[in-house]
Amino acid sequence: MTQPDPSLGLTDQDLSPDDEPHLTQAGCAATRDLVFVAAERLFAVHGFQKVSVRDITAEAKVNLASINYHFGSKDALLLEIFTRRTAELNRARAKMLHEANAAHAGKPPVRAVLHALIAPPVRWMDPKGERLISVQFLIRARSEGTDQMRDILRTDVSHLRRFSDALLVACPQLSEEEVYWRLHFSLGLIHNNRFAEFDRLNTLSGGLTREDEVDLLIQRMVDFAEAGFLRS
Amino acid sequence: MTQPDPSLGLTDQDLSPDDEPHLTQAGCAATRDLVFVAAERLFAVHGFQKVSVRDITAEAKVNLASINYHFGSKDALLLEIFTRRTAELNRARAKMLHEANAAHAGKPPVRAVLHALIAPPVRWMDPKGERLISVQFLIRARSEGTDQMRDILRTDVSHLRRFSDALLVACPQLSEEEVYWRLHFSLGLIHNNRFAEFDRLNTLSGGLTREDEVDLLIQRMVDFAEAGFLRS
DNA sequence: TCTTTAGACGAACAACTGTTCGAAACCCTG
DNA sequence: CAGGGTTTCGAACAGTTGTTCGTCTAAAGA
Numbered sequence: 001m002t003q004p005d006p007s008l009g010l011t012d013q014d015l016s017p018d019d020e021p022h023l024t025q026a027g028c029a030a031t032r033d034l035v036f037v038a039a040e041r042l043f044a045v046h047g048f049q050k051v052s053v054r055d056i057t058a059e060a061k062v063n064l065a066s067i068n069y070h071f072g073s074k075d076a077l078l079l080e081i082f083t084r085r086t087a088e089l090n091r092a093r094a095k096m097l098h099e100a101n102a103a104h105a106g107k108p109p110v111r112a113v114l115h116a117l118i119a120p121p122v123r124w125m126d127p128k129g130e131r132l133i134s135v136q137f138l139i140r141a142r143s144e145g146t147d148q149m150r151d152i153l154r155t156d157v158s159h160l161r162r163f164s165d166a167l168l169v170a171c172p173q174l175s176e177e178e179v180y181w182r183l184h185f186s187l188g189l190i191h192n193n194r195f196a197e198f199d200r201l202n203t204l205s206g207g208l209t210r211e212d213e214v215d216l217l218i219q220r221m222v223d224f225a226e227a228g229f230l231r232s
Numbered sequence: 233m234t235q236p237d238p239s240l241g242l243t244d245q246d247l248s249p250d251d252e253p254h255l256t257q258a259g260c261a262a263t264r265d266l267v268f269v270a271a272e273r274l275f276a277v278h279g280f281q282k283v284s285v286r287d288i289t290a291e292a293k294v295n296l297a298s299i300n301y302h303f304g305s306k307d308a309l310l311l312e313i314f315t316r317r318t319a320e321l322n323r324a325r326a327k328m329l330h331e332a333n334a335a336h337a338g339k340p341p342v343r344a345v346l347h348a349l350i351a352p353p354v355r356w357m358d359p360k361g362e363r364l365i366s367v368q369f370l371i372r373a374r375s376e377g378t379d380q381m382r383d384i385l386r387t388d389v390s391h392l393r394r395f396s397d398a399l400l401v402a403c404p405q406l407s408e409e410e411v412y413w414r415l416h417f418s419l420g421l422i423h424n425n426r427f428a429e430f431d432r433l434n435t436l437s438g439g440l441t442r443e444d445e446v447d448l449l450i451q452r453m454v455d456f457a458e459a460g461f462l463r464s
Numbered sequence: 465t466c467t468t469t470a471g472a473c474g475a476a477c478a479a480c481t482g483t484t485c486g487a488a489a490c491c492c493t494g
Numbered sequence: 495c496a497g498g499g500t501t502t503c504g505a506a507c508a509g510t511t512g513t514t515c516g517t518c519t520a521a522a523g524a
Contacts, residue, residue, distance in 0.1 A: 143375045182456060192424060223460075
């Protein structure tokens, strides 16, 4: 057992800046990474509890004991996938919010803030990209996740607070409580895009796979949320 | 095995009009009903997969074999809870939409339609009532449910179509596709009110248990959704 | 009164769960 | 080549899962 504990100090900008799992040699994924991607896919599709370690190791074509050797336990594997994807998503959102701040002299309008919140996860839902399973995984984690995961989501207010602060600046006429609720509602638009709807995203109006369909969906969501914020 | 198959033809207005489980004798719940309420509670709190039949029978203080005797299997029990609660919720929504139609000569405004859609499930979230676990169960079923459940939710468009039709009448300037998306977003406001937020609903601003807090939340949600629909 | 039958009960079943262990195979450094 | 550390492998572990079986109780029907 020479495996170091995966330090799970997740806030935002930490977690070394590399996005993808290490590949030991050009294009040849190590066992650890094979397990990671197989587990993420199966968890995202079938749910956390319905997937056994045997399902994962079979999908990854590795030995049964690999999960406990490389990750310590099934739950630790689950948590590592969760922390990595959460950090990636938070980074993408924070980057867009930062750009919006830079473009508007520190006082971005409501629409720009909401766009920074909504665009990253919806972009991941593009059926062409391989990040679809990552966002499916994260959406599942919100309801099926461990108590530990929900604690992370709840205590990681430092991330969402940047957005609520920006919205408070953009909407000075709204109370803090009002901003909280409307931000909460706006997040609901994203989290409700679950699996039944993913098919709809694919099949609606004869194929949603056009290049700009995802951007159109983002625009629709931002429009809807912005109207809710700008309501007199 | 003299148990008849639970006929699961769920659409809307069927399922005999009695709301609560039959009580064999005054106040004395039969084994079947004890299992039903215990299972609903445990499923709502801990999730579907994490609850075993032994957990349920222990909570209900009945024999282990009771579930398979009265319901056929664990999945059949789960499905019966789901169909009953779904029918109840659909009935409540349909009734409010009917009343809105009657009050506005068949052409209710957007706000009335959205209120009929949002108010029933949020009223159930009242921590004082005993329906909180029912709505928690239904929200869980939306993501953790069987394929069979999601099929029911998806194919039961006859229910949601009443609302989309009413919204089309109320918003003649919007295309059918636009109405569909905004209705989808509005539903997201409800389904995102999950468990972490239920606590918030209880503890926010020093206790949300006041009589009119739930109505205030409904008003906030309807306001937000209405703004998204009336957006020019 | 005897017979029938729905239900409750305890015990057991086979299948599957996550995890552990020791040995074998591997790889890189001497 | 020989070394030790790292990884893989097959097998097994103990525990839990949903389900089934035969038996027993008790109330209803004739």
